[in-house]
Amino acid sequence: MTNQQLEQQMASGVYLKRDLVLVRGKDALVWDHEGREYIDCVGGQGVATLGHSNEAVARAVAEQAATLMTCTEIFYNDKRAQLLKTLAEIVPSHFKRFYLCNSGAEAIESALKFAILSTGRHNVIATVRGFHGRTMGALSATFEPKYREPFQPLLPGFSHVPFNNADALDKAVNEQTAAVIIEPIQGEGGVNPANDEFLHAARRITQERGAMLILDEVQTGFCRTGKWFGSEHSGVQADLMAMGKAIGGGVPMGGVAIADSVKNIAPATHGSTFGGSPLACAAAIASIHEMQRLNLAQEAHDKGVYFRERLEEINAPVIREVRGKGLLIGVELKTKVAPYLKALQAEGVLALPAGLNVLRFLPPAVISYSQIDRVVEAVGKVLRH
Ligand SMILES: Cc1ncc(COP(=O)(O)O)c(C=O)c1O
Incomplete structure:
Protein backbone atom coordinates (compact mmCIF):
# COMPACT_ATOMS: atom_id res chain seq x y z
CA MET A 1 0.00 0.00 0.00
CA THR A 2 1.24 3.53 -0.71
CA ASN A 3 1.51 6.11 2.05
CA GLN A 4 -1.44 7.95 0.54
CA GLN A 5 -3.56 4.79 0.63
CA LEU A 6 -2.52 4.11 4.22
CA GLU A 7 -3.71 7.55 5.29
CA GLN A 8 -6.89 7.23 3.26
CA GLN A 9 -7.70 3.97 4.98
CA MET A 10 -6.56 4.68 8.52
CA ALA A 11 -6.70 8.42 9.25
CA SER A 12 -9.77 9.68 11.17
CA GLY A 13 -11.52 11.23 8.19
CA VAL A 14 -11.89 14.74 9.65
CA TYR A 15 -9.72 16.34 6.96
CA LEU A 16 -10.64 16.97 3.36
CA LYS A 17 -7.33 15.90 1.85
CA ARG A 18 -5.56 17.16 -1.23
CA ASP A 19 -4.00 14.71 -3.62
CA LEU A 20 -0.41 15.39 -2.55
CA VAL A 21 2.14 13.62 -0.33
CA LEU A 22 4.63 16.16 1.04
CA VAL A 23 7.90 14.73 2.30
CA ARG A 24 10.43 17.55 2.54
CA GLY A 25 10.66 21.33 2.93
CA LYS A 26 13.30 24.06 2.82
CA ASP A 27 12.52 27.74 3.40
CA ALA A 28 9.46 28.58 1.24
CA LEU A 29 9.59 25.37 -0.80
CA VAL A 30 8.18 21.88 -0.21
CA TRP A 31 8.59 18.73 -2.28
CA ASP A 32 6.28 15.79 -2.84
CA HIS A 33 7.28 12.12 -2.78
CA GLU A 34 8.10 12.20 -6.48
CA GLY A 35 10.41 15.19 -6.11
CA ARG A 36 8.03 17.81 -7.51
CA GLU A 37 8.61 21.30 -6.04
CA TYR A 38 5.92 23.66 -4.72
CA ILE A 39 6.00 27.21 -3.37
CA ASP A 40 4.32 26.81 -0.02
CA CYS A 41 1.79 29.55 0.70
CA VAL A 42 -0.01 27.19 3.08
CA GLY A 43 2.99 26.99 5.41
CA GLY A 44 1.38 24.38 7.65
CA GLN A 45 -1.67 26.72 8.03
CA GLY A 46 0.55 29.66 8.94
CA VAL A 47 3.06 27.82 11.14
CA ALA A 48 6.10 28.08 8.87
CA THR A 49 6.67 31.85 9.04
CA LEU A 50 10.38 31.15 9.51
CA GLY A 51 10.40 28.74 6.57
CA HIS A 52 10.82 25.01 6.56
CA SER A 53 13.83 23.24 8.08
CA ASN A 54 15.45 26.31 9.58
CA GLU A 55 18.93 25.12 10.56
CA LEU A 294 16.42 37.88 10.01
CA ASN A 295 14.40 41.02 10.87
CA LEU A 296 11.42 38.90 9.89
CA ALA A 297 8.65 41.34 10.82
CA GLN A 298 10.12 43.94 8.46
CA GLU A 299 10.60 41.24 5.79
CA ALA A 300 6.95 40.21 6.13
CA HIS A 301 5.89 43.84 5.87
CA ASP A 302 7.98 44.64 2.79
CA LYS A 303 7.23 41.40 0.98
CA GLY A 304 3.54 41.72 1.87
CA VAL A 305 3.36 45.17 0.28
CA TYR A 306 5.08 43.85 -2.86
CA PHE A 307 2.93 40.67 -3.00
CA ARG A 308 -0.34 42.61 -2.67
CA GLU A 309 0.70 45.23 -5.22
CA ARG A 310 1.57 42.52 -7.73
CA LEU A 311 -1.73 40.70 -7.05
CA GLU A 312 -3.62 43.97 -7.59
CA GLU A 313 -2.04 44.23 -11.06
CA ILE A 314 -3.72 40.99 -12.14
CA ASN A 315 -6.42 41.84 -14.59
CA ALA A 316 -9.02 39.13 -13.97
CA PRO A 317 -12.74 39.98 -13.67
CA VAL A 318 -13.19 37.18 -11.11
CA ILE A 319 -11.20 39.18 -8.48
CA ARG A 320 -13.31 41.30 -6.13
CA GLU A 321 -10.61 42.54 -3.73
CA VAL A 322 -7.02 41.99 -2.58
CA ARG A 323 -6.52 42.64 1.16
CA GLY A 324 -4.49 41.75 4.24
CA LYS A 325 -1.45 42.89 6.17
CA GLY A 326 2.11 41.66 5.87
CA LEU A 327 2.07 38.10 4.59
CA LEU A 328 -1.51 37.32 5.65
CA ILE A 329 -3.06 37.96 2.27
CA GLY A 330 -6.56 37.35 0.94
CA VAL A 331 -7.83 37.56 -2.62
CA GLU A 332 -11.61 37.68 -2.54
CA LEU A 333 -13.20 36.21 -5.66
CA LYS A 334 -16.70 36.57 -7.03
CA THR A 335 -16.95 32.79 -7.00
CA LYS A 336 -15.84 29.74 -5.01
CA VAL A 337 -12.10 29.26 -4.64
CA ALA A 338 -11.88 25.45 -4.52
CA PRO A 339 -11.23 24.89 -8.28
CA TYR A 340 -8.63 27.67 -8.31
CA LEU A 341 -6.74 26.11 -5.39
CA LYS A 342 -6.54 22.88 -7.36
CA ALA A 343 -5.38 24.71 -10.48
CA LEU A 344 -2.73 26.57 -8.46
CA GLN A 345 -1.43 23.26 -7.10
CA ALA A 346 -1.02 22.04 -10.68
CA GLU A 347 1.06 25.20 -11.29
CA GLY A 348 3.31 24.38 -8.31
CA VAL A 349 1.73 26.79 -5.79
CA LEU A 350 0.01 25.73 -2.57
CA ALA A 351 -2.55 28.13 -1.07
CA LEU A 352 -5.49 28.03 1.33
CA PRO A 353 -9.13 29.06 1.31
CA ALA A 354 -10.52 31.53 3.86
CA GLY A 355 -14.23 30.81 3.78
CA LEU A 356 -15.76 29.87 0.43
CA ASN A 357 -14.61 32.69 -1.82
CA VAL A 358 -11.28 34.01 -0.51
CA LEU A 359 -7.89 32.68 -1.60
CA ARG A 360 -5.51 32.92 1.37
CA PHE A 361 -1.71 33.12 1.12
CA LEU A 362 0.38 32.46 4.24
CA PRO A 363 3.88 32.07 2.79
CA PRO A 364 6.99 31.83 4.93
CA ALA A 365 8.45 35.32 5.42
CA VAL A 366 11.72 33.97 4.01
CA ILE A 367 10.03 33.63 0.60
CA SER A 368 12.12 35.40 -2.09
CA TYR A 369 10.81 38.16 -4.34
CA SER A 370 11.28 35.92 -7.37
CA GLN A 371 9.20 33.22 -5.67
CA ILE A 372 6.48 35.83 -5.03
CA ASP A 373 6.65 36.67 -8.75
CA ARG A 374 6.18 32.99 -9.59
CA VAL A 375 3.16 32.77 -7.27
CA VAL A 376 1.60 35.90 -8.78
CA GLU A 377 2.16 34.60 -12.32
CA ALA A 378 0.43 31.33 -11.40
CA VAL A 379 -2.45 33.16 -9.71
CA GLY A 380 -2.87 35.40 -12.77
CA LYS A 381 -2.82 32.42 -15.10
CA VAL A 382 -5.44 30.39 -13.21
CA LEU A 383 -7.73 33.34 -12.47
CA ARG A 384 -7.78 34.53 -16.08
CA HIS A 385 -8.90 31.12 -17.31
C1 LIG B 1 -7.00 32.74 14.89
C2 LIG B 1 -6.90 31.30 15.27
N1 LIG B 1 -7.15 30.93 16.54
C3 LIG B 1 -7.06 29.66 16.93
C4 LIG B 1 -6.72 28.67 16.05
C5 LIG B 1 -6.62 27.24 16.51
O1 LIG B 1 -5.31 26.82 16.50
P1 LIG B 1 -4.93 25.25 16.48
O2 LIG B 1 -5.36 24.76 15.14
O3 LIG B 1 -3.45 25.23 16.70
O4 LIG B 1 -5.68 24.62 17.58
C6 LIG B 1 -6.45 28.99 14.72
C7 LIG B 1 -6.10 27.95 13.74
O5 LIG B 1 -6.16 28.12 12.56
C8 LIG B 1 -6.54 30.35 14.32
O6 LIG B 1 -6.30 30.72 13.06
Whole structure:
Protein backbone atom coordinates (compact mmCIF):
# COMPACT_ATOMS: atom_id res chain seq x y z
CA MET A 1 0.00 0.00 0.00
CA THR A 2 1.24 3.53 -0.71
CA ASN A 3 1.51 6.11 2.05
CA GLN A 4 -1.44 7.95 0.54
CA GLN A 5 -3.56 4.79 0.63
CA LEU A 6 -2.52 4.11 4.22
CA GLU A 7 -3.71 7.55 5.29
CA GLN A 8 -6.89 7.23 3.26
CA GLN A 9 -7.70 3.97 4.98
CA MET A 10 -6.56 4.68 8.52
CA ALA A 11 -6.70 8.42 9.25
CA SER A 12 -9.77 9.68 11.17
CA GLY A 13 -11.52 11.23 8.19
CA VAL A 14 -11.89 14.74 9.65
CA TYR A 15 -9.72 16.34 6.96
CA LEU A 16 -10.64 16.97 3.36
CA LYS A 17 -7.33 15.90 1.85
CA ARG A 18 -5.56 17.16 -1.23
CA ASP A 19 -4.00 14.71 -3.62
CA LEU A 20 -0.41 15.39 -2.55
CA VAL A 21 2.14 13.62 -0.33
CA LEU A 22 4.63 16.16 1.04
CA VAL A 23 7.90 14.73 2.30
CA ARG A 24 10.43 17.55 2.54
CA GLY A 25 10.66 21.33 2.93
CA LYS A 26 13.30 24.06 2.82
CA ASP A 27 12.52 27.74 3.40
CA ALA A 28 9.46 28.58 1.24
CA LEU A 29 9.59 25.37 -0.80
CA VAL A 30 8.18 21.88 -0.21
CA TRP A 31 8.59 18.73 -2.28
CA ASP A 32 6.28 15.79 -2.84
CA HIS A 33 7.28 12.12 -2.78
CA GLU A 34 8.10 12.20 -6.48
CA GLY A 35 10.41 15.19 -6.11
CA ARG A 36 8.03 17.81 -7.51
CA GLU A 37 8.61 21.30 -6.04
CA TYR A 38 5.92 23.66 -4.72
CA ILE A 39 6.00 27.21 -3.37
CA ASP A 40 4.32 26.81 -0.02
CA CYS A 41 1.79 29.55 0.70
CA VAL A 42 -0.01 27.19 3.08
CA GLY A 43 2.99 26.99 5.41
CA GLY A 44 1.38 24.38 7.65
CA GLN A 45 -1.67 26.72 8.03
CA GLY A 46 0.55 29.66 8.94
CA VAL A 47 3.06 27.82 11.14
CA ALA A 48 6.10 28.08 8.87
CA THR A 49 6.67 31.85 9.04
CA LEU A 50 10.38 31.15 9.51
CA GLY A 51 10.40 28.74 6.57
CA HIS A 52 10.82 25.01 6.56
CA SER A 53 13.83 23.24 8.08
CA ASN A 54 15.45 26.31 9.58
CA GLU A 55 18.93 25.12 10.56
CA ALA A 56 19.14 26.90 13.93
CA VAL A 57 15.74 25.53 15.00
CA ALA A 58 16.58 22.02 13.79
CA ARG A 59 19.87 22.14 15.73
CA ALA A 60 18.18 23.44 18.90
CA VAL A 61 15.55 20.68 18.70
CA ALA A 62 18.15 17.96 18.12
CA GLU A 63 20.35 19.18 21.00
CA GLN A 64 17.42 19.49 23.39
CA ALA A 65 16.06 16.07 22.37
CA ALA A 66 19.40 14.60 23.41
CA THR A 67 19.45 16.59 26.69
CA LEU A 68 15.96 16.69 28.26
CA MET A 69 12.78 16.37 26.24
CA THR A 70 10.13 16.43 28.92
CA CYS A 71 9.94 18.22 32.25
CA THR A 72 6.57 18.92 33.81
CA GLU A 73 5.93 22.45 35.04
CA ILE A 74 5.89 21.22 38.64
CA PHE A 75 9.68 21.57 38.29
CA TYR A 76 11.68 24.55 37.09
CA ASN A 77 13.61 24.20 33.84
CA ASP A 78 16.42 26.20 32.22
CA LYS A 79 14.96 26.32 28.71
CA ARG A 80 11.49 27.30 29.94
CA ALA A 81 12.89 30.15 32.01
CA GLN A 82 14.92 31.37 29.03
CA LEU A 83 11.87 31.22 26.75
CA LEU A 84 9.82 33.32 29.19
CA LYS A 85 12.60 35.92 29.19
CA THR A 86 12.76 35.82 25.37
CA LEU A 87 8.98 36.16 25.02
CA ALA A 88 8.96 39.15 27.38
CA GLU A 89 11.39 40.90 25.00
CA ILE A 90 9.05 40.66 22.01
CA VAL A 91 5.47 40.95 23.30
CA PRO A 92 3.93 44.37 24.07
CA SER A 93 5.58 45.38 27.34
CA HIS A 94 2.44 45.37 29.53
CA PHE A 95 2.36 41.56 29.35
CA LYS A 96 4.22 40.27 32.39
CA ARG A 97 3.55 36.52 32.58
CA PHE A 98 2.95 33.59 30.22
CA TYR A 99 1.10 30.31 30.21
CA LEU A 100 2.61 27.71 27.88
CA CYS A 101 0.62 24.98 26.13
CA ASN A 102 0.57 22.97 22.92
CA SER A 103 -1.73 24.48 20.29
CA GLY A 104 -3.77 27.50 19.32
CA ALA A 105 -7.07 26.06 20.51
CA GLU A 106 -5.50 25.20 23.85
CA ALA A 107 -4.21 28.77 24.14
CA ILE A 108 -7.77 30.01 23.55
CA GLU A 109 -9.19 27.56 26.14
CA SER A 110 -6.60 28.82 28.61
CA ALA A 111 -7.28 32.50 27.91
CA LEU A 112 -11.03 31.90 28.36
CA LYS A 113 -10.44 30.14 31.67
CA PHE A 114 -8.14 32.92 32.90
CA ALA A 115 -10.79 35.51 31.98
CA ILE A 116 -13.42 33.54 33.93
CA LEU A 117 -11.09 33.18 36.92
CA SER A 118 -10.22 36.85 36.86
CA THR A 119 -13.76 38.24 36.55
CA GLY A 120 -15.86 35.53 38.22
CA ARG A 121 -18.16 35.84 35.17
CA HIS A 122 -18.87 33.34 32.41
CA ASN A 123 -20.21 35.11 29.32
CA VAL A 124 -18.02 35.65 26.28
CA ILE A 125 -18.58 37.85 23.25
CA ALA A 126 -16.88 36.90 20.01
CA THR A 127 -17.34 38.15 16.44
CA VAL A 128 -19.22 37.03 13.36
CA ARG A 129 -16.83 35.02 11.14
CA GLY A 130 -14.30 34.76 13.99
CA PHE A 131 -12.27 31.54 14.19
CA HIS A 132 -10.68 30.45 17.46
CA GLY A 133 -10.24 26.69 17.13
CA ARG A 134 -12.26 23.53 17.43
CA THR A 135 -12.10 22.31 21.02
CA MET A 136 -15.39 22.82 22.85
CA GLY A 137 -14.56 26.16 24.52
CA ALA A 138 -12.74 27.57 21.50
CA LEU A 139 -15.53 26.27 19.24
CA SER A 140 -18.08 28.12 21.36
CA ALA A 141 -16.24 31.32 20.38
CA THR A 142 -15.83 30.26 16.73
CA PHE A 143 -18.64 31.53 14.51
CA GLU A 144 -18.91 29.23 11.48
CA PRO A 145 -22.22 27.36 11.84
CA LYS A 146 -21.00 24.25 10.00
CA TYR A 147 -18.21 23.75 12.55
CA ARG A 148 -20.58 24.33 15.49
CA GLU A 149 -23.84 22.65 14.60
CA PRO A 150 -22.92 18.95 15.11
CA PHE A 151 -21.75 19.79 18.64
CA GLN A 152 -24.58 21.97 19.94
CA PRO A 153 -25.20 22.76 22.70
CA LEU A 154 -21.82 24.36 23.16
CA LEU A 155 -20.82 26.40 26.22
CA PRO A 156 -23.65 28.64 27.46
CA GLY A 157 -23.20 32.40 27.49
CA PHE A 158 -21.25 32.77 24.23
CA SER A 159 -22.55 35.19 21.60
CA HIS A 160 -21.28 36.87 18.41
CA VAL A 161 -21.47 40.50 17.35
CA PRO A 162 -20.79 41.77 13.80
CA PHE A 163 -17.06 42.32 13.21
CA ASN A 164 -15.87 45.94 13.20
CA ASN A 165 -19.19 47.12 14.67
CA ALA A 166 -18.37 49.06 17.84
CA ASP A 167 -22.03 49.97 18.51
CA ALA A 168 -23.08 46.31 18.51
CA LEU A 169 -20.24 45.50 20.89
CA ASP A 170 -21.20 48.40 23.13
CA LYS A 171 -24.76 47.02 23.38
CA ALA A 172 -23.60 43.44 24.00
CA VAL A 173 -21.05 43.88 26.81
CA ASN A 174 -22.54 44.00 30.32
CA GLU A 175 -21.78 43.04 33.95
CA GLN A 176 -22.02 39.36 33.10
CA THR A 177 -19.35 39.55 30.38
CA ALA A 178 -16.11 37.80 31.27
CA ALA A 179 -14.37 38.54 27.98
CA VAL A 180 -14.51 39.90 24.48
CA ILE A 181 -12.37 37.88 22.07
CA ILE A 182 -11.17 39.29 18.74
CA GLU A 183 -8.63 38.39 16.05
CA PRO A 184 -6.66 41.49 14.93
CA ILE A 185 -7.17 40.09 11.43
CA GLN A 186 -9.74 37.36 10.93
CA GLY A 187 -7.81 34.65 9.11
CA GLU A 188 -9.97 31.62 8.43
CA GLY A 189 -13.07 33.89 8.39
CA GLY A 190 -11.94 35.67 5.20
CA VAL A 191 -8.78 37.75 5.88
CA ASN A 192 -10.71 40.67 7.41
CA PRO A 193 -8.58 43.22 9.29
CA ALA A 194 -10.15 44.67 12.44
CA ASN A 195 -10.21 48.45 12.18
CA ASP A 196 -8.49 50.55 14.84
CA GLU A 197 -11.76 52.13 15.94
CA PHE A 198 -13.28 48.71 16.70
CA LEU A 199 -10.23 47.49 18.62
CA HIS A 200 -9.97 50.67 20.69
CA ALA A 201 -13.72 50.61 21.35
CA ALA A 202 -13.38 46.98 22.51
CA ARG A 203 -10.61 48.04 24.89
CA ARG A 204 -12.58 50.97 26.29
CA ILE A 205 -15.87 49.05 26.65
CA THR A 206 -14.31 46.01 28.34
CA GLN A 207 -12.33 48.22 30.72
CA GLU A 208 -15.40 50.29 31.65
CA ARG A 209 -17.45 47.17 32.41
CA GLY A 210 -14.89 45.03 34.16
CA ALA A 211 -14.48 42.48 31.35
CA MET A 212 -11.25 41.14 29.86
CA LEU A 213 -10.11 41.77 26.29
CA ILE A 214 -8.60 38.66 24.70
CA LEU A 215 -6.75 39.10 21.41
CA ASP A 216 -6.39 35.93 19.41
CA GLU A 217 -2.95 36.30 17.82
CA VAL A 218 -2.61 32.61 16.99
CA GLN A 219 -2.43 33.39 13.27
CA THR A 220 -1.39 37.06 13.37
CA GLY A 221 1.47 36.66 15.84
CA PHE A 222 5.18 36.13 15.30
CA CYS A 223 5.81 38.50 12.38
CA ARG A 224 2.99 37.30 10.12
CA THR A 225 1.40 40.74 9.64
CA GLY A 226 4.62 42.76 9.43
CA LYS A 227 4.96 43.34 13.17
CA TRP A 228 5.69 40.91 15.97
CA PHE A 229 1.98 40.90 16.84
CA GLY A 230 -1.01 42.05 14.80
CA SER A 231 -2.31 44.25 17.62
CA GLU A 232 0.79 46.45 17.36
CA HIS A 233 -0.68 48.04 14.22
CA SER A 234 -3.39 49.63 16.40
CA GLY A 235 -1.48 49.76 19.68
CA VAL A 236 -4.43 48.28 21.56
CA GLN A 237 -3.43 46.60 24.84
CA ALA A 238 -5.25 43.37 25.60
CA ASP A 239 -5.46 41.65 28.99
CA LEU A 240 -4.76 38.26 27.44
CA MET A 241 -3.09 37.41 24.14
CA ALA A 242 -3.35 33.90 22.69
CA MET A 243 -0.37 32.65 20.66
CA GLY A 244 0.30 29.54 18.61
CA LYS A 245 1.28 28.46 15.10
CA ALA A 246 4.72 30.04 14.37
CA ILE A 247 5.82 30.31 18.01
CA GLY A 248 7.70 27.00 17.98
CA GLY A 249 9.09 27.16 14.44
CA GLY A 250 7.06 24.06 13.55
CA VAL A 251 7.18 22.24 16.89
CA PRO A 252 3.64 22.19 18.37
CA MET A 253 3.25 24.95 20.92
CA GLY A 254 0.78 27.54 22.14
CA GLY A 255 0.84 30.20 24.80
CA VAL A 256 -1.02 33.00 26.51
CA ALA A 257 0.55 36.34 27.39
CA ILE A 258 -1.00 37.69 30.59
CA ALA A 259 -1.21 41.32 31.75
CA ASP A 260 -1.25 42.40 35.40
CA SER A 261 -4.97 43.16 35.07
CA VAL A 262 -5.64 39.39 35.08
CA LYS A 263 -6.17 38.17 38.65
CA ASN A 264 -6.82 34.94 40.53
CA ILE A 265 -4.64 32.52 38.55
CA ALA A 266 -3.96 30.15 41.42
CA PRO A 267 -2.21 26.75 41.53
CA ALA A 268 -4.28 23.85 40.14
CA THR A 269 -6.79 26.08 38.35
CA HIS A 270 -5.31 24.99 35.01
CA GLY A 271 -2.46 22.92 33.64
CA SER A 272 -1.11 20.64 30.92
CA THR A 273 1.17 17.60 30.85
CA PHE A 274 3.17 18.75 27.84
CA GLY A 275 2.87 22.52 28.37
CA GLY A 276 6.24 24.29 28.58
CA SER A 277 8.21 21.19 27.59
CA PRO A 278 11.95 21.84 27.23
CA LEU A 279 11.78 20.55 23.65
CA ALA A 280 9.14 23.06 22.55
CA CYS A 281 10.77 25.82 24.58
CA ALA A 282 14.16 25.21 22.93
CA ALA A 283 12.48 25.31 19.52
CA ALA A 284 10.66 28.55 20.40
CA ILE A 285 13.80 30.26 21.71
CA ALA A 286 15.67 29.36 18.51
CA SER A 287 12.72 30.45 16.35
CA ILE A 288 12.36 33.83 18.03
CA HIS A 289 16.12 34.45 17.83
CA GLU A 290 16.07 33.57 14.13
CA MET A 291 13.11 35.90 13.57
CA GLN A 292 15.11 38.66 15.30
CA ARG A 293 18.29 37.89 13.32
CA LEU A 294 16.42 37.88 10.01
CA ASN A 295 14.40 41.02 10.87
CA LEU A 296 11.42 38.90 9.89
CA ALA A 297 8.65 41.34 10.82
CA GLN A 298 10.12 43.94 8.46
CA GLU A 299 10.60 41.24 5.79
CA ALA A 300 6.95 40.21 6.13
CA HIS A 301 5.89 43.84 5.87
CA ASP A 302 7.98 44.64 2.79
CA LYS A 303 7.23 41.40 0.98
CA GLY A 304 3.54 41.72 1.87
CA VAL A 305 3.36 45.17 0.28
CA TYR A 306 5.08 43.85 -2.86
CA PHE A 307 2.93 40.67 -3.00
CA ARG A 308 -0.34 42.61 -2.67
CA GLU A 309 0.70 45.23 -5.22
CA ARG A 310 1.57 42.52 -7.73
CA LEU A 311 -1.73 40.70 -7.05
CA GLU A 312 -3.62 43.97 -7.59
CA GLU A 313 -2.04 44.23 -11.06
CA ILE A 314 -3.72 40.99 -12.14
CA ASN A 315 -6.42 41.84 -14.59
CA ALA A 316 -9.02 39.13 -13.97
CA PRO A 317 -12.74 39.98 -13.67
CA VAL A 318 -13.19 37.18 -11.11
CA ILE A 319 -11.20 39.18 -8.48
CA ARG A 320 -13.31 41.30 -6.13
CA GLU A 321 -10.61 42.54 -3.73
CA VAL A 322 -7.02 41.99 -2.58
CA ARG A 323 -6.52 42.64 1.16
CA GLY A 324 -4.49 41.75 4.24
CA LYS A 325 -1.45 42.89 6.17
CA GLY A 326 2.11 41.66 5.87
CA LEU A 327 2.07 38.10 4.59
CA LEU A 328 -1.51 37.32 5.65
CA ILE A 329 -3.06 37.96 2.27
CA GLY A 330 -6.56 37.35 0.94
CA VAL A 331 -7.83 37.56 -2.62
CA GLU A 332 -11.61 37.68 -2.54
CA LEU A 333 -13.20 36.21 -5.66
CA LYS A 334 -16.70 36.57 -7.03
CA THR A 335 -16.95 32.79 -7.00
CA LYS A 336 -15.84 29.74 -5.01
CA VAL A 337 -12.10 29.26 -4.64
CA ALA A 338 -11.88 25.45 -4.52
CA PRO A 339 -11.23 24.89 -8.28
CA TYR A 340 -8.63 27.67 -8.31
CA LEU A 341 -6.74 26.11 -5.39
CA LYS A 342 -6.54 22.88 -7.36
CA ALA A 343 -5.38 24.71 -10.48
CA LEU A 344 -2.73 26.57 -8.46
CA GLN A 345 -1.43 23.26 -7.10
CA ALA A 346 -1.02 22.04 -10.68
CA GLU A 347 1.06 25.20 -11.29
CA GLY A 348 3.31 24.38 -8.31
CA VAL A 349 1.73 26.79 -5.79
CA LEU A 350 0.01 25.73 -2.57
CA ALA A 351 -2.55 28.13 -1.07
CA LEU A 352 -5.49 28.03 1.33
CA PRO A 353 -9.13 29.06 1.31
CA ALA A 354 -10.52 31.53 3.86
CA GLY A 355 -14.23 30.81 3.78
CA LEU A 356 -15.76 29.87 0.43
CA ASN A 357 -14.61 32.69 -1.82
CA VAL A 358 -11.28 34.01 -0.51
CA LEU A 359 -7.89 32.68 -1.60
CA ARG A 360 -5.51 32.92 1.37
CA PHE A 361 -1.71 33.12 1.12
CA LEU A 362 0.38 32.46 4.24
CA PRO A 363 3.88 32.07 2.79
CA PRO A 364 6.99 31.83 4.93
CA ALA A 365 8.45 35.32 5.42
CA VAL A 366 11.72 33.97 4.01
CA ILE A 367 10.03 33.63 0.60
CA SER A 368 12.12 35.40 -2.09
CA TYR A 369 10.81 38.16 -4.34
CA SER A 370 11.28 35.92 -7.37
CA GLN A 371 9.20 33.22 -5.67
CA ILE A 372 6.48 35.83 -5.03
CA ASP A 373 6.65 36.67 -8.75
CA ARG A 374 6.18 32.99 -9.59
CA VAL A 375 3.16 32.77 -7.27
CA VAL A 376 1.60 35.90 -8.78
CA GLU A 377 2.16 34.60 -12.32
CA ALA A 378 0.43 31.33 -11.40
CA VAL A 379 -2.45 33.16 -9.71
CA GLY A 380 -2.87 35.40 -12.77
CA LYS A 381 -2.82 32.42 -15.10
CA VAL A 382 -5.44 30.39 -13.21
CA LEU A 383 -7.73 33.34 -12.47
CA ARG A 384 -7.78 34.53 -16.08
CA HIS A 385 -8.90 31.12 -17.31
C1 LIG B 1 -7.00 32.74 14.89
C2 LIG B 1 -6.90 31.30 15.27
N1 LIG B 1 -7.15 30.93 16.54
C3 LIG B 1 -7.06 29.66 16.93
C4 LIG B 1 -6.72 28.67 16.05
C5 LIG B 1 -6.62 27.24 16.51
O1 LIG B 1 -5.31 26.82 16.50
P1 LIG B 1 -4.93 25.25 16.48
O2 LIG B 1 -5.36 24.76 15.14
O3 LIG B 1 -3.45 25.23 16.70
O4 LIG B 1 -5.68 24.62 17.58
C6 LIG B 1 -6.45 28.99 14.72
C7 LIG B 1 -6.10 27.95 13.74
O5 LIG B 1 -6.16 28.12 12.56
C8 LIG B 1 -6.54 30.35 14.32
O6 LIG B 1 -6.30 30.72 13.06
